[in-house]
Amino acid sequence: MVTLNVNGVRHEVQAPDDTPLLYVLRNDLHLVGPQFGCGLAQCGACAVLIDGKEVRSCITAISSVGNQEITTLEGLPARWAKQKGLSAEDAKNTLHPVQQAWIEEQTPQCGFCQNGMMIKATELLESNPQPSLAQIKEAFTTSGVSPNLCRCGTYVAIIESVKHAAEIMAKGR
Ligand code: FES
Numbered sequence: 331m332v333t334l335n336v337n338g339v340r341h342e343v344q345a346p347d348d349t350p351l352l353y354v355l356r357n358d359l360h361l362v363g364p365q366f367g368c369g370l371a372q373c374g375a376c377a378v379l380i381d382g383k384e385v386r387s388c389i390t391a392i393s394s395v396g397n398q399e400i401t402t403l404e405g406l407p408a409r410w411a412k413q414k415g416l417s418a419e420d421a422k423n424t425l426h427p428v429q430q431a432w433i434e435e436q437t438p439q440c441g442f443c444q445n446g447m448m449i450k451a452t453e454l455l456e457s458n459p460q461p462s463l464a465q466i467k468e469a470f471t472t473s474g475v476s477p478n479l480c481r482c483g484t485y486v487a488i489i490e491s492v493k494h495a496a497e498i499m500a501k502g503r
């Protein structure tokens with residue numbers, strides 16, 4: 331049995347130690363933000379934050395996570411609310427600025443890759459609230475184990491959405 335801390339809740343999971351975190355998130359905890367794309371750490375669709383770092387859950391064994399904090403797409407609103415010190419009531423009606431920007435910019439096409447794109451954007455903006463264009467491109471291409479891939483070609487929209495999310499975050503809403 332492995333205990334996982336996911337979106338602020340501890341879960342005891344009955345699965346072999348080498349089970350990929352993605353399988354547990356989707357099949358046991360019913361968190362379907364992370365997607366199974368390649369299963370080989372080559373696309374980013376399965377990304378989650380582990381202690382604030384973007385990690386490919388398709389190749390992450392549950393036994394390797396320990397007590398670290400896992401945040402999925404579903405946990406981004408609460409993550410933002412906690413960072414901003416919002417009340418529980420306000421937190422219920424809050425989206426993470428990255429999610430808000432993605433909606434306002436109408437970023438996705440088919441949407442399959444966009445979980446990973448929003449997780450990567452969150453990782454970037456938490457460490458660099460005002461990234462340059464070059465830094466945004468670097469984050470999505472060479473900063474991780476592989477580029478974050480989008481078969482629909484939404485890359486330009488993603489860059490605009492990251493800039494928009496940075497503006498929302500700067501306003502603190
Ligand atoms: S499904 Fe994990 S990186 Fe592609």
Ligand code: FES
Binds near residue numbers: 440442443
């Ligand atoms: S929006 Fe379709 S794969 Fe990215």
